[in-house]
Amino acid sequence: MNAPFPSTPAPSPGEARLPLKLLIAAPRGFCAGVDRAIEIVERALQKYGAPVYVRHEIVHNRYVVDSLKAKGAIFVEELDEVPDDAPVVFSAHGVPKTVPAEAERRKMLYVDATCPLVSKVHRQAARQIEKGQHILFVGHAGHPEVIGTMGQVPAGRITLVETVEDVAKLDFPAGADLSYLSQTTLSVDDTRDIIAALEARFPQIVAPKAEDICYATSNRQAAVKQMAPSCDLVLVIGAPNSSNSLRLVEVAERIGTDARLIQRADEIDPSWLEGVGTVGLTAGASAPEKLVREVVDRLSDWRVVDEEVVTTAEENMVFKLPRQLTD
Structure with missing residues (x-):
């Protein structure tokens, strides 16, 4: 995690501030x-x-x-x-x-x-177990969603797969009755590679009826993919234990763009902006818009910011509340 940096005073009157192009990803933040x-x-x-x-x-x-x-x-x-x-x-x-x-x-x-999208994966796991299949679950060990999903089925009926290399280590006989599921907040590209490896090794493996990675995770990664090539630096607002936020950093880095995960604006080191003309800004699915504006204000202390929103998808999904809170 990046350590907070002391407040840097705004330029004095008459002191020139360099321009900064700020590309803000949409969608971003709360799902x-x-x-x-x-x-x-x-x-x-x-x-x-x-x-x-x-x-x-x-x-x-x-x-x-x-x-x-x-x-x-x-x-x-x-x-x-x-x-x-x-x-x-x-x-x-x-x-x-x-x-x-x-x-x-x-x-x-x-x-x-x-x-509800995690609950959907839980229901799929139950159905796969009912059919007698052993589940190969693509995810990150120790993440609460992984613990929750693996805890939906009897012990010994589900195996965690974290990497393509893990696929080669799996010890199931040819023709074994297998299926797979995945954590909802994974890297779209990494998961695609792991699933391809699973299907190559076990041609009989049963896929879920629909992709498990949630729409918000996919949309936020797609926005970074479009934005990052035009940026010198990408800032991702999110927690160090937020899977979907960490994946956004990885997406930018794989494109070749410097990327930093921050929780709040006070973690930005002004030295990161040296020689930087364009910054990309996004937020993981758990980060509120207030923190995005806080970062914009912080950058404006140091540079003349020209904001541009990069929109790759529109989101209008709404999930119902539990009945016990709406009665």
């Missing part, structure tokens, strides 16, 4: 699943009163988490940190089946904020 998850916590606070507990960060963004803490949310890692009589929200990343089962056993009031 429908993140919007829904945040609203679920806010509505739960309104309906049940503070405190409302949230198992794991509702989304991977410190600004969002701190904002909800200020409203009365308490973030924990496990249910054993939550009193029996307190409402609890499960994060947008999804949880293993054992978590709601434990909440039911304790007769807890819980609200599931799992992104």
Whole structure:
């Protein structure tokens, strides 16, 4: 993670500021699943009163988490940190089946904020298991979404695949009854390569009915692909534990453009702008637009910024809230 840099004063009156072209990716920032998850916590606070507990960060963004803490949310890692009589929200990343089962056993009031696109992957996993298939799951070890999805099926029925090299190490007999799924926030290009390797090694493997990588992840990566070749530097607003934000940095770097992950504007080192004429700016799916404008204002302290929005897709997806919060 980049360390914050001390505030740099604006140029004194009469001091010339160099121009800076700022390309701002669209779409960027909040996706429908993140919007829904945040609203679920806010509505739960309104309906049940503070405190409302949230198992794991509702989304991977410190600004969002701190904002909800200020409203009365308490973030924990496990249910054993939550009193029996307190409402609890499960994060947008999804949880293993054992978590709601434990909440039911304790007769807890819980609200599931799992992104509907992650829930879709969970349902596909259940169907593949019902058909007797062993699931090869493409994802990153330790990510909450991976833990949640792998926790949907019995132990020993799902195997994590992180890289093309992992495919070569798989030890399944020819003709084994296999299927695959993937984490929703992966690199589109990396996942395509891994799936190609799986299909080459196991021609009989069953694909999901639709691509698992979510629309928001794909759209944000496509916007960076279009923008980055025109940039000297790409800034990605996102958390270091945000999979989709890290993938945006990788997309720009593979194009050959210097890219930096930042959480807030105060992490920008003014030396990054030396010799830079064009900066690209985007935000991961958990980063609010307020942080984008904060970065624009910061850059404007040092340079004369000319903003241009680079639009590659329009997003109008909206997910319904859980019925218990709308009744």
